[in-house]
Amino acid sequence: MKPLEAIPTLERPLYLLGFFSEERPYWGLSELARASGWPKATCLRSLRALEQHGLLVRDHDRYRLGTRLLHLGTLVKAAYPARQVALPLMQALRDATSQSVQWVVRDGLEGVYLEVVEARSRVRLYIAPGRRAPLYAGASTRLLLAFAPPTVREGVFQGERKRYTPATPVGLGPLQALLFETRKTGFAASFGELEPHSAELAAPVRGPEGEVVAALSLAGAEAHYRDPKTLSGYLHALSQSAREISQKLGFVGPWQADLEGFLRSLLAFEP
Secondary structure, eight states: OOOGGGSOGGGHHHHHHTTOOSSOOOEEHHHHHHHHTOOHHHHHHHHHHHHHTTSEEEETTEEEEOTHHHHHHHHHHHTOHHHHHHHHHHHHHHHHHOSEEEEEEEETTEEEEEEEEOOOSSSOOOOOTTOEEETTSSHHHHHHHHTSOHHHHHHHHHSOOOOSSTTOOOSHHHHHHHHHHHHHHSOEEEESSSSTTEEEEEEEEEOTTSOEEEEEEEEEEGGGGSSHHHHHHHHHHHHHHHHHHHHHTTOOSOOOOOHHHHHHHHHTOOO
16 A cells, blocks of 8 residues: 555556456455555546556446456567467467466566466466466576576565465575475476466566566466376476577577476475
8 A cells, every 4th residue: 555645646546456356356346445545536536547548347336357457468478479479389389288387477566467378177276367476485486586597586575475275385494495406307297286176387488588488387277286197297398488489589509407406306396
């Protein structure tokens, strides 16, 4: 919550827009006033401005995000040419593994699931495109943290870390150990860290200078990721796809991935 006087008048509608989320898609005027600590009249002026521009829609006495944001989301995706290069290979990876495939980029101290290619099986993990997650929780977001500048890691280490499930690594020691393992092997894995009974494997996508431009990940039900043979197959397919996408983006260096070492560390883990 920010004091009203700390936010310039022109920025107030955008600040209120930030309260809408996957967990809380609907807000009433009184609810927003309480959550923001602002007078109702101030909130109402901001809500009307957002509604006028199609960013919010009034549904009886509550507000929800407007369809104008769908158009803006399409423009955001178009602004990431690497995603266009990756999409056919992401679809091929989905078909080869029957798992959902994600393209995740870093935005500040969060990761954004910019593209999601859903699994075709009846039992699948649904992740909405545009979902945001903290960098410390989840395989793809934590991989981005592992290869982020030191100032980003310090921001996460010094900030508050919310526990989403009992498996969320909020302790500084365990989190640093996971980041070290990812930098050493080139992979990250998570089991039920953001959603119970879910699993995710992630590998880096590198640009021409070797920089990590995105995380490529597989996700599905945790039970599918506990069989050693299946897990090994997923990792090999994921690593090969990440390498091919990186090469298409201009990466020419050696592919540094200790797949067998990472697999051993995962199989040593007792759920």
